[in-house]
Amino acid sequence: MPISRIAIGSPVEASQPDAIKAAVAEFISMLIFVFAGEGSGMAFAKLTDNGSTTPAGLLAASIAHAFALFVAVSVGANISGGHVNPAVTFGAFVGGHITLFRSILYWIAQLLGSVVACLLLKFATGGLETSAFALSSGVTVWNALVFEIVMTFGLVYTVYATAVDPKKGNLGIIAPIAIGFIVGANILAGGAFDGASMNPAVSFGPAVVSWTWDSHWVYWLGPFVGAGIAALVYEILFINQSHEQLPTSAEY
Template identity: 85%
Template sequence: MPISRIAIGSPAEIGQADALKAGLAEFISVLIFVFAGEGSGMAFNKLTNDGSTTPAGLVAAALAHGFALFVAVSVGANISGGHVNPAVTFGAFVGGHITLARSFVYWVSQLLGSVVACLLLKFATGGLTTSAFSLSSGVTVWNAVVFEIVMTFGLVYTVYATAVDPKKGNIGIVAPLAIGFIVGANILAGGAFDGASMNPAVSFGPAVVSWSWDSHWVYWLGPFLGAGIAAVVYEVFFINPSTHEQLPTTDY
């Protein structure tokens, strides 16, 4: 069972050179992802007089986030595994592929990367701020939690199938593309309802810069639950425990 392989690690692990390098890689990857993804929404608003909530704005957001995530995962894959998402890191932790100590390094780096990206956007746009994630009219917090659970389940399940599974073979080559595609598709499905975060870091940066925390917990609870469920399902049903090996962090 995946739960039996969960490892806490030691505090000393946080200061190890490879952990710090992996943290720096996650910081840069998230910065790239959030700057491009959130920046595309700001650019669309500027060009259309706040039209980012239109169907065209939704498609633009899906494309920008899908493209940017493909790149962000690719550039971090050989160093940190290219998680680019605290929920993905949590899913890897639940499956026994990363220790809690190293996960902490990733989480801090991912959150800082998002905040810095949003601050850079604010400076570069002359003081415009990225909008915090929020629920659409008629959408309750529990509606949004379900959305985030299901969407993040799909994301982390894709990560496991294309990047984590030791039987993945050549399919691992397309892992960053598949991960970008599922995020883009999920934004098309859920963006009009709760913004389709699937990533606590993506929600955290705009919330800090705009200092808007309404229903922010939704964007942590849903993704972490979805990631944990996906990790357990894939590990239990599709990865043979007898042949399982602890994977290096560069392979999720």
């Protein structure tokens, strides 16, 4: 069982050079991702008189986030594993592929990267607001919670299949593309309902900068539940439990 391989680690990890480098890589990758993803939405809204809520705006958001995540995962993969998402880090922790203390270090770096990206966007755009994630009219928090659970399940399941599974072989080469594609596809599926976050850090940055916290808990609970389920399902059903435990280091 993967639960038996969960490792707490030690506070000493926070001062280890490789852990610090990994955290910095997560910070930079998250900054790149949020700046491009959130910035594309702000740019589209400016060019189309707030047309970011139109079908064209949804398509633009999907493409921008898919491309940006592909790059963000790629540039961080060899240093931190390219999580670029607290939910992905949680999924790796549940599967025993990263320690709790290193996970906390990643989470802090990811949240800071998102906040800094949104602050830079606000400054660079002359004070335009970074829109916080919100539920569409007629969508309840429970509807949104299901959306976030299912979409994040798909994301983390894809991460496990293409990047974590020791039997992935050459499939690992396309992992960043597959991860970017599933996020882009999920935005098309859920973007019109709750914004399709799948990433607590992506929701956190705009919420801090705009100081808007309506239903914010949904964008934490949903992704973490979806990630945990995906990790357990893939570990139990598809990863040979007899293989050696992967290092609880930065890499998948």
